[in-house]
Amino acid sequence: MKTFSKVHFKSIRAFIRKVTISGFITSLIMATGIFSTTYYVSTAGNDSTGTGSLSLPWKTIQKAANSIAPGDIVNIASGTYREQVTINSLSGGSAAGGYKTFTSYNGTVYIKGSDVVKSWVLHSGSIWKKTGWTVNSQQVFQQYVPxxxxxxxxxxxxEYEGTLKKYNEIGEGVGDMFAGSFFYDDAGDTLYVWCRNNADPNTQIMEASVRTRVIACYGQYVKFTGLNMLHNNSLDTAQMLGGVEIGSYNEVSNCIIRYMDFTGIKFALQPVGARIIDCDILDNGCQGFGGTGVGTGTLVRNCVIRGNNYRNFTTTWNAGGSKMAGANDIIIEHSEFTGNNGCAVWFDVGTAMGDKKTVIRNNYIHNNINGSGAIHIEIQEKAEIYNNIIAYNSKRGVYISGSDYCKVYNNTIAYTSERESIGIGGLPRTGYTCSYNEVYNNIIYNSLDIDLFIAKRSDAVGNECNNNLFFSTARSSVVLKILNDDGIVNTYSDLTDWKTATGFDTVSKRESPQFLSQTADQYPLQSTSPCIGAGIFLPEVTVDYALSLRNNPPDIGAYEY
Structure with missing residues (x-):
């Protein structure tokens, strides 16, 4: 057994983080070049009299953004900066001059789209109000909690997209408030709060979101690292905006993006080479990250995406860990998606160009609720999904819907609560097919509903499924379903009958995978596991979940013994 195959997700992430940081330092040295200058920003600085030096720092990050040249570094001193930082398309770095870099210095840095609200007046009972408040604040925080x-x-x-309602609101006005809530009266320019524990808001730290974005970066070659970014206010302006918006050759690394009112990080303006690395994307209003028309060379690596859609937008519309529309060249790897209200990873309406493809690999995707699937590939081409541990999600593990040429390889999918662990179908769907998809080398373990659902009909041709392992400790049968042209779904409880009737899974197995343990994300194999050497060689999958080399033939599942 390879020692590394026992490593926990956090250890793997720490290892990758070390490699990434080392690469970042090297790239930073190369990008900044010999003529770079380091500048300083401090909450005690001055934009008028400051020079950006250590002794005379600027006060705002925006002043620094307006003043520096490609290759320069801005060190931001610890403190809270309540501003929107905008870098327009002509104010970025350059390939020749290097990145403009904004980084924390000497402590924790918070960039907030909120303002502190004081001087509350009692309205009635435990409800207090702030009159003359002209912003429709989407979020209000009491002691840093929304x-x-x-x-x-x-x-x-x-309210609606077609017939689909997009948000599940609670109440209508002041009369519907309760302890731990707020309401904004647009006509009366008044913000009302009823604090938790009936507290007087004048004794609390009360923050209300006011700025449309925290970072709006449309210039190329810009890096943000080591920053905490929170509390934007976009829905009073437009739909589908991000608290942090990044463009081509932008990188956000080692940052925490939290409590944005809609999307945490948005890929804007069809960016090329945008990167999110080593970030925690937490508790955002609708989704962790996403974008429409996402460009090429996009990378999300070694991130934690947790607790998103806390505002409870409709999960079949646009909510959860991430939703990417129109993406055709993106890698999501070595990341953890957990506790999201909606799909963990959702790709919609993407057409592959040439050899471009969507890759979702080596992720730990667990305990996500609602949505249409932990991983949902919808009207997409050439998605590759491999080496993922997908566990304890409420609805579907992997769902390929109206999509072609997708590959579902070497995943360990366990304890899916509702619907199928792997689904290939989503049909009929006018104008789209679900054809030439491949499902190989997957472990489907303890599904609470359906193990596998696959379409085999005139709009779903050339699909292949084999070398998989199915097992449940709760039942002695499989639950395999196939959708035919007549719209009838046939169900099979015997794997042999399934093989004979469909031609799928001719060498697949139904027996215990013999996991070494199931603690946290641990699903490595024992030496006697029937998964060992039972897979089919796949050139895309050269290493396993823990980055150990694959054998030939490889093992079934995310781990190689």
């Missing part, structure tokens, strides 16, 4: 919004977010946010 209150529940009452009513519809804003008229700018349309």
């Amino acid at each position: 209150l529940q919004q009452i009513g519809w977010p804003d008229p700018a946010f349309t």
Whole structure:
């Protein structure tokens, strides 16, 4: 047994982080070049009299962004900066001059889209108000924890997309408030709060989101590292914006992006070479990261995406860990998606160009609720999903819906609560097919509903499924379903009958995978596992979940013994 195959997800992430940081330092040295200058920003600085030096720092990050040249570094001193930092398309770095880099210095840096709200007046009972408040704040925080919004977010946010309602609001006005909630009266320019524990807001730290974005970076070759970014306010302006928006050759690394009102990080303007590395993307209003028309060379690596869609937007519309529309060249790897309200990873309406493809590999995707699947590939081409541990998700493990040429390889999918662990179908769907998809070398373990659902019909041809292992400790049978042209779903409880009737899974097995343990994300194999050497060689999958080399033939599942 390879020693590394026992490593926990956190250890793997730490290892990759070390490699990434080393690469970042090297690239930083190369990118900044010999003529780079280091500048300083401090909450005690001055934009008028400061020079950006250590002794005379600027006060705002925006001043630094407006003043530096390609290759320069901005060291931001510890403290809270309440501003929106905008870098327009003509103000970035350059391939020749290097990156503009913004990094924390000498402590923790917070960049917030919120303002502190004081001087509350008692309205009635335990409800307090702030009059003359002209911003429709989408989020209000008491002691850094959000209150529940009452009513519809804003008229700018349309209620329906077709027949699908996009948000599940609570109440309509002040009369529906309860302890731990807030309401904004747009007509009266008044913000109301009812604090948790009936507290007086004048004795609490009360923050309300006011700025549309925290970072709006549309210039190329810009890096942000080591920053905490929170509390934007976009839905009073438009739909589908991000608290942090990045463009081509932008990188966000070692940052925490939390409590944005809609999307945590958005890929904007069809970026090329945008990267999110070693970040924690937590508790954002609708989704952790996403974008529409995402460009080529996009990378998300070694991140934690947790607790997103805390505002409870409709999960079949646009919510959860991530949703990417129109993406055709992106890698999501070595990341953890957990506790999201909706799909963990969702790709929608993407057409592959040439050899471009979507890759989702070596991720730990667990305990996500609602949505259509932990991983949902919808109307997409050439998605490769391999070496993932997908466990304890509420609905579907991997769902390939109306998509072609997708590959589902060497995943360990365990304890899926509802629907199938792997689904190939989503049909009929006018104008789309679900053809030439491949499902190989997967462990499907303890599904609580359906093990596998696959379409085999005129709009779903050339699909292949084999070298998989199915097992449940709760039942002595499999649950395999196939959708035919007549719309009838046939169900098979015997693997041999399934093989004979469908031609799928001719060498697949139904027996215990013999995991070494199931603690946290641990699903490595014992020496007697029937998964060992039972896979088919796949050139895309050269290493396993823990980065150990694959044998030939490889093992079934995410781990190689």
